[in-house]
Amino acid sequence: MTPLLEIRNLQAEIGGRKILNGLDLTVNAGEIHAIMGPNGAGKSTLSYVLAGKPGYEIIGGEVLFRGEDLLAMSPDERAAKGVFLAFQYPLEIPGVATVTFLRTAFNAQRRKRGQEELTSPDLLKRVREIARKLGIDAEMLRRPLNVGFSGGEKKRNETLQMALLEPLLCVLDETDSGLDIDALKIVANGVNQLRSSERGMIVITHYQRLLDYIVPDVVHVLSAGRIVRTGGKELALELEATGYAQYQNEAA
Amino acid sequence: MNAGIRPIRTQAELGLVDVYTTSRQGLPGGSDVAAVRAAAFNHFALAGLPHPRIEAWRYTDLRRLMRDAKPLAAPPDAEARAMAHDAGGVFAALGFRRLVILNGSFATDISDLADLEAGLTIRSMAEALALDEPLLSQGLGTTVPADDPALALNTALAGDGVVITVSPGATIERPVHLVFVNTGPTPAAMVTRSLVVVGGGARATFVETHEGRDQLDYQINTVLQLVVGDEAQVDHVKFTREGSVAIHVGTLLANIGARAKFNELGFIAGGAVVRNQLFVLLAGEGTEANLRGLSLLADRQHADSTLAVDHAVAGSQSREIFKAVVDDEARAVFQGKITVRPQAQKTDAKMMSRALLLSDRAEADCKPELEIFADDVQCGHGATTGTLDDQLKFYLMARGIPDKEAEALLIQAFAAEVVGAIEHEGVRDALMDATVAWLGQRG
Numbered sequence: 001m002t003p004l005l006e007i008r009n010l011q012a013e014i015g016g017r018k019i020l021n022g023l024d025l026t027v028n029a030g031e032i033h034a035i036m037g038p039n040g041a042g043k044s045t046l047s048y049v050l051a052g053k054p055g056y057e058i059i060g061g062e063v064l065f066r067g068e069d070l071l072a073m074s075p076d077e078r079a080a081k082g083v084f085l086a087f088q089y090p091l092e093i094p095g096v097a098t099v100t101f102l103r104t105a106f107n108a109q110r111r112k113r114g115q116e117e118l119t120s121p122d123l124l125k126r127v128r129e130i131a132r133k134l135g136i137d138a139e140m141l142r143r144p145l146n147v148g149f150s151g152g153e154k155k156r157n158e159t160l161q162m163a164l165l166e167p168l169l170c171v172l173d174e175t176d177s178g179l180d181i182d183a184l185k186i187v188a189n190g191v192n193q194l195r196s197s198e199r200g201m202i203v204i205t206h207y208q209r210l211l212d213y214i215v216p217d218v219v220h221v222l223s224a225g226r227i228v229r230t231g232g233k234e235l236a237l238e239l240e241a242t243g244y245a246q247y248q249n250e251a252a
Numbered sequence: 253m254n255a256g257i258r259p260i261r262t263q264a265e266l267g268l269v270d271v272y273t274t275s276r277q278g279l280p281g282g283s284d285v286a287a288v289r290a291a292a293f294n295h296f297a298l299a300g301l302p303h304p305r306i307e308a309w310r311y312t313d314l315r316r317l318m319r320d321a322k323p324l325a326a327p328p329d330a331e332a333r334a335m336a337h338d339a340g341g342v343f344a345a346l347g348f349r350r351l352v353i354l355n356g357s358f359a360t361d362i363s364d365l366a367d368l369e370a371g372l373t374i375r376s377m378a379e380a381l382a383l384d385e386p387l388l389s390q391g392l393g394t395t396v397p398a399d400d401p402a403l404a405l406n407t408a409l410a411g412d413g414v415v416i417t418v419s420p421g422a423t424i425e426r427p428v429h430l431v432f433v434n435t436g437p438t439p440a441a442m443v444t445r446s447l448v449v450v451g452g453g454a455r456a457t458f459v460e461t462h463e464g465r466d467q468l469d470y471q472i473n474t475v476l477q478l479v480v481g482d483e484a485q486v487d488h489v490k491f492t493r494e495g496s497v498a499i500h501v502g503t504l505l506a507n508i509g510a511r512a513k514f515n516e517l518g519f520i521a522g523g524a525v526v527r528n529q530l531f532v533l534l535a536g537e538g539t540e541a542n543l544r545g546l547s548l549l550a551d552r553q554h555a556d557s558t559l560a561v562d563h564a565v566a567g568s569q570s571r572e573i574f575k576a577v578v579d580d581e582a583r584a585v586f587q588g589k590i591t592v593r594p595q596a597q598k599t600d601a602k603m604m605s606r607a608l609l610l611s612d613r614a615e616a617d618c619k620p621e622l623e624i625f626a627d628d629v630q631c632g633h634g635a636t637t638g639t640l641d642d643q644l645k646f647y648l649m650a651r652g653i654p655d656k657e658a659e660a661l662l663i664q665a666f667a668a669e670v671v672g673a674i675e676h677e678g679v680r681d682a683l684m685d686a687t688v689a690w691l692g693q694r695g
Contacts, residue, residue, distance in 0.1 A: 051650045054642065079652035091647040095665025095672075101651070104661060109652035144665075161651060 002067045004029045004200040005050075005169055011060035011225075012049050019045040021225030022061070027169070030197040034211055034236060035204045037222035038244035043204045044088060046222070047173040050202075051085035052078050065169065079105075080112035082168030086158040086175055093145040098157065101145045102127055102164060109165060130163045134190050151178030152187075159190040170194065170201045176210040188213030208240035223247040265300050267321025271441070272408055275324050279411060280377070281392075282384035288392060292407035302401045308529075311585040311617045312556040314402070317525050318499055322471050324411060325355040325440035332435045333362055340431035340461040342491055342686055346678040348429035348459065355434055356442035357412045371422025371454070377413035377445055388415075393447040395477040396505040398531045398560070403503050406443055406475045413446035413474075416458075420451030420481060427457035427487075427676065432474065434464030434495070441471040452481035452509065457676060458488045462502070463522070464495040472500040482509035482536055488516050489679055491686070494523030496551075501527045510536025510565075517674060518557060519683055520547040521690055526555040534561070534568040545574035546670040546683075548690045549582035549614075556585035563596040572603040575670050577663055578614035579694065589621040590631060597626050603633040608640065608666050610659075610694075660691040 005027040012020040019042045027033050037043055049056050050063065052075035063070040070078060093101070107117040118126075128138060134156045146154050155175060162170055172191065176184055191201070191214050203214055211219070211233065219235040220227045221244075228247055229235070261269075272293050279289065301318060302309035328336070336354045338344075351363045351374065358376040365374060381388055392407050393415075418424055434442055450456055464470055472494065480486045494500045500523045508514045518528045526547075534541060547555040561570050576584030586605040607616030620633040640662050648658035667687045674680040 051646075053646050053650075074655070075646060075649035076652050076654045076658075079650055085650055087647065087650075091644055093644055093647070093662070093665060095668040096661055101648070101661075104657065105648070105651035105653050108654060108657060112652065112654075165651070 001028075003027065004066060006064040007061070009061035010049070010058070010063060012045060012056050012058050014045070014056050018059075019225055020049065023222075023226050025220065025227060027200040027202060029168070029200050031218065032195070032201045032203060032214065032216045034216035034219045035202060035222050036206065036208075036219060036236060036239055038248055039206065041222045042225040043222055044173055047085055047171045047204055050083060050171055051075060076108065077112070079165070079167075080109045084162050084165060084167035084170050086162055086170065086172045088174040088177055090146050090154040090158050092147045092149075094147050096145050097142055098145045099124065099127065099141045102161065105161070106164060127160070127164060130160050133193070134160055134163075135186055136160055152180065152183030155179055155183065155187050156190070159187050163190060163194060168199055170199065172201065172203045174204060174206065176205055176207060184210065185213060208236045211236045221247055262301065262315055264315070264318045264321050268405065269297065271321050271323060275409065279409065280379075281381040284384050285381050285388070285392065289408045292404045296401050296404040296408060299401045306401070308400065308558060308587065310587070310619065312525070312527050312554065314501070314527070317554070318471070322439050322441040322469075324409065325434070325442050327357050328354040328359060328435070333359060335435040336362060336431075336433050339433035339463060340429055342461060342493075342682050343429055343459055343679065346427070346682065348427045350429050350431050351414055352431045352433065353413060353444055355440070356444055358414055369422070369424050369426070371419035372424050373417045375415045377415050377447065378411060380415045388447070392445060393477050394505065395447075395479050395507040396531045396533045398503075398505060400503070400529065402473060402501045402527070402529070403475065406445055406473045406503065409441075409443040409473070410445035410475070411443055413444040415446065416448045418450040418454045418456050421453045422451065423454065424456040427459055427679075430458065430460040432460060432462045432472075434468070434470050434472070434498070436465050436468045436470070439469040441473070443473045445475045445477070447477045449479045450481055450484045450486050453483045454481060455485045458486070459679060460490045462490070462492045462494055462500060464498055466496040468495050468497065470495065470498050472498065472502070474500070475503045475505065478504065478506040480506065480508045480512045480514050483511045484509065485513040486515070487675060488514070489519065489674065489683075490517070490528070491519045491521075491683070492523060492526055492528065493521045494526065496522070497524045499523070499525045502529070504530045504532070506530070506532045508532065508534050508536065508539050508541060511538040512536065512540075514539070514541045515675065516541070516543045517670070518545040519671075519686070520545070520549070520555045520557070521686060523555070524553060526553070527558070528556070529558045530560070532559070532561045532570075534563050534570065535565065537565050537567045539568040541568070541570040542673070543570065543572045544670050544673060545586070546667055547576040547584050548667070548687065549576065549584055550579040550694070551582060552580065553582040554585075555583075556587070558585070558587040559589065561588075561590045561601070563590065563592045563599040563601060566596055567598045568596070569600040572601075573670060574605045575666065576607045576616055577610065577666065578607060578616055579610040581611070581613045583615040583617070585617045587619045587621075588633070589623065590633070592622075592624040592626050592629050592631060594625040597628045599626060599629040599631065601629075601631045605635045606666075607637040608663065609637065610640070656694070660688075660694075663691055664688065
């Protein structure tokens with residue numbers, strides 16, 4: 001069977017600085033992969049390269065999403081194909097109401113896939129249902145996107161978008177950063193509800209804490225732009241105890 | 253030969269002398285008005301058309317942009333009346349009271365003058381001038397002293413317009429829509445002048461639309477003089493979408509009384525050259541003025557919003573926000589000058605201008621000025637010029653929103669800060685729709 005995501009020998013740089021240095025990773029549908037690593041290992045770069053952020057130059061390797069060349073697609077095409085990046089720092093967009101943004105994104109993806117657009121009332125019903133589960137106030141949906149939201153609200157909003165858009169591959173970039181334990185539980189619960197046999201996830205995190213709540217099938221250690229070790233979920237606990245020092249040495 | 257320095261006359265300046273000389277006998281008004289016109293034209297003739305060496309016209313060289321003078325428009329015929337039917341369409345669905353100023357003349361027969369609310373009067377400026385009333389013969393009703401060549405030219409040549417009064421204490425629920433339209437068929441100049449006097453404690457909303465034929469080389473010089481009485485509230489929206497090669501010079505002279513509230517928005521979305529100048533005198537204590545502008549420019553359009561706010565007495569507040577979206581090789585200009593006179597203590601004024609450049613060849617010029625003579629005031633200004641935020645655009649695209657749609661959403665958001673502040677929901681929605689329509693044309 002074709003893997004959901006196949007990254008082969010990926011090398012990427014930004015501003016002439018090489019960040020990803022021959023990264024290999026295969027994620028099958030139904031699997032949750034955690035990627036851990038020290039600061040500067042290339043974790044966020046990997047997430048941005050997968051989502052198609054401009055400014056990164058791919059200097060080698062390839063990324064196949066369900067067998068298709070992901071790197072040849074624009075960010076919106078990737079999203080419509082089913083790639084979703086939950087941002088570490090979701091952006092604030094004054095003047096765009098959250099619900100307008102959700103409707104525009106949802107229907108743009110439907111259009112791209114040749115599906116019928118959803119009417120505003122139908123969409124609003126779906127959004128409200130998801131928002132309720134995530135403890136998001138209906139009033140928040142009318143506010144400009146992420147403007148004046150707390151860190152926890154922003155992450156819940158990312159989870160809401162993910163639940164609404166129903167992607168096939170979820171990339172969660174440091175979803176735990178800036179969250180207290182209660183907010184972390186709510187967000188993790190939202191993510192866990194999206195676990196399914198068709199969906200794969202890459203959970204990027206510096207700390208093991210998040211993985212208590214979103215339990216991975218596989219844990220990778222990323223260092224200096226490549227995967228240096230792969231193991232089961234117990235690897236996360238080991239890292240928590242020993243730290244990343246040995247991997248930093250290994251990379252150097 | 254005269255030894256004094258004479259400015260070299262351009263073809264347009266020579267043409268204007270001709271237009272004035274041949275038209276002045278036919279212009280409305282008695283001998284008092286004629287004398288005011290003669291003085292104004294002499295004033296204009298000495299200075300000539302505005303050019304960049306006049307500080308207030310630094311970025312709009314009308315002497316260069318105006319290649320020739322057009323004859324004053326002929327009174328509209330039946331064909332013109334028929335063509336004017338759809339004018340002012342941006343606000344058509346809102347049921348406002350339409351007053352049509354067609355090819356420079358107030359066309360009462362196609363205007364809605366039925367069932368005037370108590371306290372509302374509407375007349376033609378030409379008729380009012382013919383009566384030589386003191387209110388109008390004093391500088392044709394000048395409500396704010398302003399020394400400006402375009403205004404002087406208007407005083408000399410103004411033909412028609414409307415004179416509206418609202419009695420003290422009256423609330424006019426139904427907004428009044430001044431529909432300015434030029435149907436051609438030949439290039440002409442429309443010089444119009446209107447006066448709106450709103451009595452103390454009254455409330456009224458006025459919208460203006462200015463439009464005309466694309467590819468028709470016409471010229472507009474329009475003046476609105478406004479008096480807002482003590483404790484009155486007036487909302488005014490001017491929507492300018494002239495034809496593609498037209499030149500539009502518009503002047504607002506607003507005199508605002510004590511504890512009054514004045515909300516102003518200038519929306520510019522069309523015309524080859526548009527100059528919108530506002531002279532706002534906060535003449536009474538405790539006045540609040542919100543002055544806003546939004547220009548949406550493409551191709552080689554040039555739009556200049558120039559603002560002079562005069563805080564003349566103590567305790568008034570003004571907020572100015574002017575934005576421009578500039579595509580292709582268009583150029584947006586904002587000049588904003590706030591004057592705080594010595595006695596105007598406790599003045600609170602904040603001015604902001606923002607330009608969004610959508611192309612490498614687009615240009616925005618911005619010149620804020622504060623002239624403060626009082627010592628206990630809060631005044632500030634800010635200006636930004638930038639491009640669309642790539643990070644925000646990426647965030648939208650990462651959710652599946654295509655490139656152009658993501659840009660449109662961000663531009664709408666940029667515009668919404670200005671348009672969204674309009675109190676009247678119908679006007680607000682109509683202007684957001686106009687913004688979306690403009691974005692649609694970007695392709």
